[in-house]
Amino acid sequence: MSRAGRLRDALEALRAQTDFAARVKEDPVSFPRRFEDPADREIAAWLAASLAYGRVALFSAALERVLEAMGGKPRAFVERFEPKRDLALFEPLYYRMNSGRDIACLLFLMRHAVRRHETVGAMFRAGWRDSDADIGPALDRFVAELDAVDVSAVYGRNARPRGLAQLFSRPSKGSACKRLNMLLRWMVRPDDGVDLGLWTFVPPSKLIVPLDTHVLRIARYLGLTRRRTGGWRTAQAVTRRLAEAAPDDPLRYDFPICHHGISGRCPVGRAAALCRACPLLGECAKGRALTRAVTAE
Ligand code: SF4
Incomplete structure (x- = not known):
């Protein structure tokens, strides 16, 4: 499968797992x-x-x-x-x-x-x-x-x-x-x-991702950008990669990614157990490294 196809499948699985109704209550859009x-x-x-x-x-x-x-x-x-x-x-x-x-x-x-x-x-x-x-x-x-x-x-x-x-x-x-x-x-x-x-x-295809610390962090884990600092160009670069998965609506994944971080299901530190259950694991360099390290111990 192509890189875009693998990314789309992983992000769609994340969307499917996201409890939108519950997360909206924790979001300013409420x-x-x-x-x-x-x-x-x-x-x-x-x-x-x-x-x-x-x-x-x-x-x-x-x-x-x-x-x-x-x-x-x-x-x-x-x-x-x-x-x-x-x-x-x-x-x-x-x-x-x-x-x-x-x-x-x-x-x-x-x-x-x-x-x-x-x-x-x-x-x-x-x-x-x-x-x-x-x-x-x-x-x-x-x-x-x-x-x-x-x-x-x-x-x-x-x-x-x-x-x-x-x-x-x-x-x-x-x-x-x-x-x-x-x-x-x-x-x-x-x-x-x-x-x-x-x-x-x-058109939703013209939007640029609202790049907060959670989205930037997880985008880096997924290899969507190598940039460490946010800025307009980083946001554009992450959006371009999301558009490979969903050209007409790249931001359909923004809310699930952001709340994956906010909810603690993708913490900043080591959390191999969470990674094993994470739908992004196959595309996530950090998650693969963490689960390999724990398996080797
Ligand atoms: S695999 Fe682990 S580090 Fe990667 S996105 Fe999922 S929870 Fe976060």
């Missing part, structure tokens, strides 16, 4: 999935993806507080958001690098998106070109438009503190843009119980 209206889902998804770094329990608690401050109606709140009136709701909030003001500014920029373009999807679509090789140039245009918005109404001057800037990484600056690529996966991939399938104007 926040937009609470809402039925696509307009609420878009806003809740952008917010959830933006704060989805660090431990799940911590960012989930922060997201609960922000959604509560928004009255549980994300789209309606963003449309009517007025910094002068509403900043006080967010001042007491913070999450790691993001102050309450940074979170309020994110909502202010969402307001720009929906007031100017009607929906976040329409704003992204304005920068999308069918001829683009992947999602990168459109993502860059999306962030460039937001970077040009005057944020004095939130900060008192038109400056972007670090806590805001880290929410808006750009492919052209070399960032892997993990959280924005995760948002795009949610929006673009068809609704399979995880992703939301709202932005049908982008």
Whole structure:
């Protein structure tokens, strides 16, 4: 069997073993999935993806507080958001690098998106070109438009503190843009119980993998990349290898791979017993080495 065929079989077996319903509860996509209206889902998804770094329990608690401050109606709140009136709701909030003001500014920029373009999807679509090789140039245009918005109404001057800037990484600056690529996966991939399938104007084949530490680590074990550091080019390289297994939808394996790491079923350390039961073992250099070493002992 070809290398692509072996990889596809292994990744499909991983998908089949993944308990999607259980894992979604441990994933930030559970926040937009609470809402039925696509307009609420878009806003809740952008917010959830933006704060989805660090431990799940911590960012989930922060997201609960922000959604509560928004009255549980994300789209309606963003449309009517007025910094002068509403900043006080967010001042007491913070999450790691993001102050309450940074979170309020994110909502202010969402307001720009929906007031100017009607929906976040329409704003992204304005920068999308069918001829683009992947999602990168459109993502860059999306962030460039937001970077040009005057944020004095939130900060008192038109400056972007670090806590805001880290929410808006750009492919052209070399960032892997993990959280924005995760948002795009949610929006673009068809609704399979995880992703939301709202932005049908982008083919899933143009997405780039949201490269977090778990995905990079397991991608290295599987020989999908030799790079040790994440970045846009590494994310593109991993996506190209996943596309060998699923050319029309390479990110169908992203959620199962990521949660293989998050769940502890593929730990960082030695775990030969887990490797023996792992559907990726045949394609995994680390797993083969670990199980050989234990057998030889
Ligand atoms: S074989 Fe072991 S190291 Fe490789 S992906 Fe599976 S659990 Fe992880």
